[in-house]
Amino acid sequence: MSSKLDIYTTKRRGRFSNFLFTSVCFLATMTCVLMLFVLIWNLILQGKDWLSWDFVERFPSRFPVKAGIKSALWGSIWLISLTALFSVPLGVGAAVYLEEYAPKSRWRKLIQLNISNLAGVPSIVYGILGLALFVRALALERSVLSGALTLTLVVLPIIILASQEALRSVPDSIRRSAYALGATRWQTVWYQVLPASLPGIMTGVILSLSRALGEAAPLIAVGAMAYVPFVPEKLTDEFTALPIQIFNWTARPQEDFHHLAAAGILVLLIVLVSMNAIAVFVRHKYGKKIRW
């Protein structure tokens, strides 16, 4: 036989290691899926009898059968809407400045380093900052506004980093082509770079807002209430939020409240999944047009 590789036999080589590697990766994936499945299954078992339309319609109560999640759900919706309103323009604006405008100076490097570090700061720290700054110094009291501003602090670094990443993934040739056609920097960014990076930015925004939705610690620090028998109607109203309500219920000794907590978590998960679905939808709608 010649020394040429026989196309039929050579596939044996590396077959075992290939199999091993595939199995390990498959097992890793299955472990994650299984854990998630067990968790959700558990929640459904515990909470399914308590989850009803009434549950969403009722205010909290000392009596488990009468308790609902209305104020917490609406509190969370208020918080997330306000947080999005504040953090998206600020975050995307900052990212655009840093990526498209800021000269490559030591200054920029310093700011960049700070933002990366801020993204890793535990959220309770922002809660304490919010307490000192918004609640006390700006005298906004324990309002939805204070809560939303504090959550804005939490998600801002993440939104900036994600948006920067999305902007950086737009090839320079796009910018060059726009400039060569006589576009100003503003026109280049607005008509070409931002639309091209929109799917990436949207994904980052939705993911960080999902994180904000699950935050309890910073909200407790700025004084979100555990018992709020009303829906916030203006920015200065007191509020509670889903994670706080859930935390409150799990901390109680009575068994029934634990079922309520499970039902509350299911509501929270439904909201989260819907937000992620929007992210997937947006990416699909705009993303398929964009291939580099």
Added chain:
Amino acid sequence: MASTPSVKKIMQPSDKATSGYSKAPMVRPSIPEGKGMRTADELAQATEKISVRDMSFYYSENRALTDISLSIPECCVTAFIGPSGCGKSTFLRCFNRMNDMIEGTRVEGEILLEGQDIYSSRTDIVTLRKRIGMVFQKSTPFPKSIFDNVSFGPKIAGIRKKKELYEIVERSLQRSALWDEVKDRLSESALNLSGGQQHRLCIARALANDPDILLMDEPASALDPASTARIEDLIFELKEQYTIVIVTHNMQQAARVSDQAAFFYQGLLVESGATEELFTNPKKQQTEDYITGRFG
């Protein structure tokens, strides 16, 4: 060497009467009478559109172009030829100041556009780039629809009427020989086009701005012979109105379409002159070696 068809042969003096391109090996649709190559005399009489004087160009510490002086006549085609890496693209980018975007670049000497210094601090780069259109070496369509690609220039220049934009898009696509292929799918993504179609789209995009001067960096490197021929026709047609500078590695193409040619080697302008002269009777040995395919 033996396999490379000698350009000199194509451009034998005896061919002069038929302007040389009749024997070119490519598909050659007929060019209307009187639209052929400018003679040396015509070239000498043409007004000077761009004048480059003792220009040197640096990438940080690297000098990419050295002491270049060249006059680019109005309504003529000037071809830049030379081996890869000799600075043709760099020189081309100097005309519309695209090099400004690369950090650490520096220009010495001056480039005058109709007597005005392009590199003066008073130059408005946006206006400059609207007057001097460019087609890049690599085609880079925007990740948008075909229509949006071509209409981008006019749109940012302030044209808002859909009908007017549509007319511009149609005219530009027709000129770049792409209209028939895309007229039914203007709203489709430009990224779905083939490589050659994308390239013609980029040409259409530059034409939509209606520039004075068109810089084309290897306009036909990704095209099949028929499209190449149409682009060359386009160049012939455009040069009645516009000043065109092309970079090409294809000697036959340079010989066919250009009126003036400039040969670069390692950042130096070795020789420039009327294309007929340069190709049939080069003054420098280096030029002769390059155009006959003996090196480069």
